[in-house]
Amino acid sequence: MGGGSFGTAVANIVAQHDREVKLWMRSEKQVSEILETRINSRYLPRYELLPNLIPTDDLEYACQDADIVFVAVPSKAFRVVMEMAIRFIPQKAPLISLTKGIEHGSFKLMSQVLKEIAPKNEIAVLSGPNLAKEIAEGQLTATVVATYNPTIRKIVQKLLSTPKFRVYGNPDTFGVELAGALKNIYAIASGMAAALGMGENTRAMIVTRSLAEMSQFGQHMGANPMTFIGLAGVGDLIVTCTSPLSRNFRVGYEVGLGHNLKQAIKMTGETAEGVNTLRMVKEKADELGITMPIVSGLYEVLYEGRDAADIGALLMVGEPAEDVKFQLGG
Ligand SMILES: NC(=O)C1=CN([C@@H]2O[C@H](COP(=O)(O)OP(=O)(O)OC[C@H]3O[C@@H](n4cnc5c(N)ncnc54)[C@H](O)[C@@H]3O)[C@@H](O)[C@H]2O)C=CC1
Numbered sequence: 001m002g003g004g005s006f007g008t009a010v011a012n013i014v015a016q017h018d019r020e021v022k023l024w025m026r027s028e029k030q031v032s033e034i035l036e037t038r039i040n041s042r043y044l045p046r047y048e049l050l051p052n053l054i055p056t057d058d059l060e061y062a063c064q065d066a067d068i069v070f071v072a073v074p075s076k077a078f079r080v081v082m083e084m085a086i087r088f089i090p091q092k093a094p095l096i097s098l099t100k101g102i103e104h105g106s107f108k109l110m111s112q113v114l115k116e117i118a119p120k121n122e123i124a125v126l127s128g129p130n131l132a133k134e135i136a137e138g139q140l141t142a143t144v145v146a147t148y149n150p151t152i153r154k155i156v157q158k159l160l161s162t163p164k165f166r167v168y169g170n171p172d173t174f175g176v177e178l179a180g181a182l183k184n185i186y187a188i189a190s191g192m193a194a195a196l197g198m199g200e201n202t203r204a205m206i207v208t209r210s211l212a213e214m215s216q217f218g219q220h221m222g223a224n225p226m227t228f229i230g231l232a233g234v235g236d237l238i239v240t241c242t243s244p245l246s247r248n249f250r251v252g253y254e255v256g257l258g259h260n261l262k263q264a265i266k267m268t269g270e271t272a273e274g275v276n277t278l279r280m281v282k283e284k285a286d287e288l289g290i291t292m293p294i295v296s297g298l299y300e301v302l303y304e305g306r307d308a309a310d311i312g313a314l315l316m317v318g319e320p321a322e323d324v325k326f327q328l329g330g
């Protein structure tokens with residue numbers, strides 16, 4: 001479900017196992033283009049899609065015989081699309097969310113949205129350092145499938161594993177999914193730091209303090225802090241905080257160059273989940289009294305007109321603090 005870059009990349013990985021894969025997308029034009037050229041030119045212009053990958057804009061046709069459903073619709077449209085789709089999806093089909101965002105208003109992660117919409121289906125998430133454009137280039141890539149259910153973990157591992165794509169398992173669904181959503185915020189901050197010409201010391205400080213901040217928030221919310229040192233945490237943080245292929249990084253970069261947020265989003269032209277996630281996490285942290293200096297500083301820059309150049313300096317103030325504060329088993 002979802003014909004953007006990640007939905008297309010994952011559909012083509014499954015297709016490598018000689019399964020019939022249907023890729024649902026809303027644009028009829030894009031469906032015709034793929035049928036004709038085997039290319040999704042808007043999102044992955046050099047990635048040839050296998051013949052057993054069938055694009056369609058017909059929800060019923062896409063869902064009715066599904067053995068498993070992967071959902072890569074951006075978080076802002078996720079619930080609406082899945083509410084329409086669910087009547088066609090068999091109850092036996094596990095639903096796997098690939099979406100790294102938080103629902104506005106409810107602070108629900110996408111697997112929690114799925115649980116409400118489809119209480120009888122098994123649900124899992126997939127998250128990790130997975131830039132779709134690098135997957136399309138054939139770069140070696142690893143990801144994490146997370147669900148408490150080991151059978152579903154194995155099914156997804158088998159279905160997605162290829163010589164170029166390795167799938168690890170984790171029972172901490174909430175931690176893996178929350179890490180994937182949170183890292184987008186810090187990718188924006190890192191993009192900004194890059195545009196401002198900040199040195200490697202500064203950028204390493206931002207990434208490392210980001211990891212501390214997101215893992216402490218995660219632990220507070222009920223995630224296993226160890227999850228944050230895995231691929232879905234530190235792995236995804238590294239890739240999105242350093243690669244210009246990350247849309248969140250690029251939004252931050254454009255803001256760092258002096259564009260306002262609206263212009264930066266327009267220039268990026270694709271989904272950058274971190275922009276909305278930042279607002280929701282800031283609200284939640286304030287509500288719960290959790291100190292998150294990078295979230296607060298970035299919020300001031302993106303939404304309150306503070307100068308982007310202050311983003312590094314904001315980390316240099318405050319009481320002397322401890323470096324590592326993981327509280328295992330606590
Ligand atoms: N692109 C990447 O490298 C990765 C993306 N993700 C996550 O996957 C999710 C989807 O992202 P991308 O595929 O990158 O997005 P994208 O920006 O490449 O494309 C978005 C897709 O969603 C569709 N869409 C938007 N609103 C819709 C609606 N109301 N109904 C139906 N379709 C709608 C668009 O038509 C487009 O096909 C995001 O949550 C993102 O964080 C996760 C890992 C990697």
Ligand SMILES: O=C(CO)COP(=O)(O)O
Nearest residue numbers: 128129130131246247248
């Ligand atoms: O999540 C991603 C890579 O793991 C993609 O990041 P962006 O959404 O910032 O492009």
